[in-house]
Amino acid sequence: MSYNKPLPKINSDVKPFWDGCKNRELKFQKCQACGHVRWPASIICPKCYKKETEWVIAGGHGTIYTYAVYHTAYHAGFANEIPYVVAIVELDEGPHLLTNIIDCNHQEIKCGMDVTVAWDDVTPEITLPKFKPCR
Secondary structure (H helix, E strand, O other): OOOOOOOOOOOOOOHHHHHHOOOOOOEEEEEEOOEEEEEEOOOOOOOOOOOOOOEEEEOOOEEEEEEEEOOOOHHHHHHHHEEEEEEEEOOOOOOOEEEEEEEOHHHHHHOOOOEEEEEOOOOOOEEEEEEEEOO
């Protein structure tokens, strides 16, 4: 069965993130000067404007910062999943990640809810980080 939803465009800036996802690791850039962990990746730190960076592995836990429940499929690939939840998750390390919330009733979701990463191998090349409530 083929995957019929939009997929991320992978370039050299974000390749370490997506390589990490394939290995079931959330990887983000961390400024070596000030310690700021950031997403999306960038050539300079948005906090201190230094260029020295490294990729670090996040723990995969966070809280729902905000979310929307979609009752209409704006892409045909989502038609069988209505309603579905798109959320911004604030990870414990600081970055905010746009993702889906899965494995729960959409009416149970609340801002501030604790969530943990759940991996979805959508193609042989792409693994998407989605999140589910901590139970």
